[in-house]
Amino acid sequence: MSELADTMTQAAPIAIEAPLVDPDWLLADPHTRFAELRRDHAVIRISDQSYWALRANDVLSLLKDDQTVQLEGRDYVGFHQIPDGAMARFLRDMALFSNGKNHRAKRGPFARTFSHHAILGMQDRIRSVARSIVADLPRGESFDFVERMCGRVPSEMIAAILGLPVSGAAYFAPRIYAIADGIASIYPIDKHDRIETGASEVFAYVEEEMSSRLTAPKDDLLSRLVADWNETRTIEFSNLVHQVIAFMLGGSDTTRAAFAIAVSLLRQRPDDWAALRADPSMIPGAIAESLRFEPSVGHLPRFTVAEMQIGEARVPAGVPLQLSTMSAMRDPDLYDRPDEFLIRRTDHPRLHLIFGLGPHRCIGDLLARLEMEESLRALLEAAPDLEIDVAPQMIGFGGIRKITEMRVHIPSSM
Template identity: 55%
Template sequence: MNMQQIPEAAVPPRVDPHTLMDDPHTKLRRLREDHAIVSFADNHVLALRAEDVFAAPTDPRTKQIDGIDYVRLNKIPAGYVARLFEDIFLFGNDETHRAKRGLFARAFSFQNIRRRQTGIRAVAEDIVAGLPRGEPFDFVEAMAARLPAEMIADFLGLPRLDSRYFASLVYDVAMAITPIYPTAMHDTIEAAARELFTYIADALTSRLKAPQDDLLSAIMVDWHEDPVIPFDSLVHQVIAVIIGGTDTTRAGFAMLVSLLLQHPEQWEAVQQDHSLIPGAVSEALRYDPPVGTITRLVTAPLEIGGFRLQKGTILKVSVLSALRDPAAYAQPDEFDIHRTDHPRLHPIFGNGPHRCIGEVLAKLEMQEALAALVSAAPDIRLIDVPTMIGFGGIRQITRMTTKID
């Protein structure tokens, strides 16, 4: 559409974001059928359709919202949480983003992660071997949370025994990455951010005094020789890596197993043919993803769905909606591990300069964990089906009760 034909006063229909928290798939589907875009507030909109959602991360008229704006828009009080989100590379752009992300680029390279495949499988098999038999247990706590936390501990060089401790702090801090900041939980989030900062700062400082053969030591030695960012900022970037490497994989893997167990024929197919596992992982991440929205800032006027968005508009793109869009996927509301219409690059990991740095690690963890589970516990049963809560940011998953006979 020619932008000159769009009325200046045209605004998308207004939606209360709180109404999307429950049963978001149904509500987003109904909105998407009639609207390409809806608004939450003045200059704050949500794009719903795949063509717009998938294009936004690389559209030169938008950029990643920066941390200062994120904190301001969410009215996060001054303190550890605010300083963390103002600084982490997840909410950065251009050279600042490249410098901070670059601290970890070599460690997260495809070749380096692939070298860890055997170790990932060994950790997964050890966890599966230790799962309770003959009694109900929470799968999220007993396996889905343990694997990414223990792997990121190994990856960075933190004690594996500390993984449960720092992961619990991460889960609290990750509550801040949501379209509706949980103000009532701020004290909990703030306390967790403060404790996590102290834990990582101490780990880095100890490696400057006594370097070890691990990633944190390598990062600290490089930083000491060329301190491109302040020490507090270095701590923040390590925390960002831990957040990205634990909470989303925890929810994603639990939902993967839940969906397969709800479709016994597909669970059995994966047992019989492990070559189906990568497709199963991709399909679970599409069907009920652990990340619901990505937030962009409009930097030059653009048009979506017949509406002109002015510079300065906060543009949330609903990955949750787009991954169920029939314009992008055949029969999108069906869970099908045999699906052949996945794009080459899975949209859940973003695109452009901000594509998830830990994508290869997350996929490999989920694939190896599923292979270990179907091999050693094929008779696991689902008792309580978990729910992924929320429509945006990092979504939370409820308890998932299972039993291995």
Template identity: 55%
Template structure:
């Protein structure tokens, strides 16, 4: 069903990105009803409706924004952050993208990740066992942040003593991937980028000289057998994998648990039937995603909702808005873990050649962590509910205080 009338080409609202930071769902919904497309700034636009979002993710007239363009458009000063963003396979296309991403294909394949499922559950059980019972505590610090950090460390083979060091820098650096680059925080972001690069470089060099039977050793060995990129670039790609896995999963898990706690019948259903857990994870990722949009670069003129965009502009496709679009989901404002209308390929992970390479790992981390929590905890009382702020890129999460029994 098409819930929208045709949009007159003359009406293209210009929206201040800062106005979308707080309560973005309501603001995007209001804009989506009247406008399939909005202008965010000079030569920057955002598609809001599911039909256009899904089409633009694979439309050959758009391409993933290149790292150099991302740095230039966001006016990021020269330094460790700019070097990283220019080099990431996330921000590349064609042969460059295939050669960089291909180094990780074997390590993140379905079979390899499934083989790590028991290890992931073991980490989840250990984290849940450490949680306080009957007293108030910071859920993000005590569990949501530990889940991806400790699981990523366990799978990659990073030493446990470095987990907090890495995680703290990732949470600072992730601010660089947002619709509005926070220039006021650039010094901290660039310092975090330099620290993280140096740490991963040291770990990778160690495995280059002596494999240790972990995933990081596999990645280094695959690179050594096919050196299509420099060692510095390999380190950048590993840093990118870590950033993508830590901050997004931390926020996604916190929001999932908060949503279930606020819907006690659905929490009880998950506890009674672990078979509902994959659906609960998919619904949490849809209802309030930790990544709000994907940036595309328009390479040829194209039309969205009666407006022709010229080549050379940035188009943000709002997956966040699309996943609340009634054209894609029935009753999209309703959180429902039994929902049966998720697309076969979940929109939150993107589509096409740039679909998230870590999807399987993220799903397993979220599913096994929820399973461990549901098996060990009877009730979850949310004293301070978290909020995800922002509308694009990696969104930021506010504190979450809980009490469990």
């Protein structure tokens, strides 16, 4: 071959339409089918206007590509044809579904509270809550672990951090879980009445708590947020309420499912469970691996502002482009032996993909990891003989995934 031929730029491949995939077929076995699709396709569609990027290198670059933005709340509501009401207002205001200056204004009040230093300062409180919940678990009988522990951990910790009464967690948690059903790749219109009721009741609850702190502040996070807002008023008060609800949502349903799956994966591997008991310093790595292996969030949403070519696929401007974390975190280009659960894995990226990248990276990533780590530590210390009666499954391939029942028992002490 001539030197000239060696130096010629290769022509870009001809862009083709991404293949259309039946979502029910994908839902039946998402990990296996993402792997099959990923080998031949950088992008798929699950509807005429819903594109999915599958490969890790594309997902990582697209999170920082200025040809994609976060889907705006009004567009999310319009695309999913969500009826006007409390849920639609929440989605239009939610910082997750905003960009640029608007996003910074909504996220800004939380930045100081969720700094690395501030979250580490909460670790003793998180540990105390986790130990209290484990001590309260039944002994000698079968119970629903998702309900009795996994649901309590994030909701009671969020209540403690915000300054809400711990008793309030039992009220707001099921309503937050109802709202979580509305953050999905396909909005479940058949569940809208329940979602709408949850959104309306949570808003009323949080608004009342925050309004009371305008006139009678306390020594808590809600009071600091309200005081900071009162000095600048860069957003409407209702908008601030929605950002608090978004924090409650982000720290509740995802952590609830993620922790249940982590315990299930580890307890079904006796060698791993024993290793963690012997060396608790391995707990952070075990949690990171469970978040990769069976993520509670299936994709990160983006929106194209220009026509793009991703791999061989043409993606038009003005369409939702879902970045599949489920697929990317099983991609051999990102992880060695990606289909194996390895708690000693050393190839995790510095920033875990499950929490996103760039300006929309989850502000509570460290808090979520500490909640799960301290909860696992508390179980290993006080209930190391926990046994699984019915293992849970994670359902879905996008949005906030759902978890099935997980039944366990802890033998009575002699």
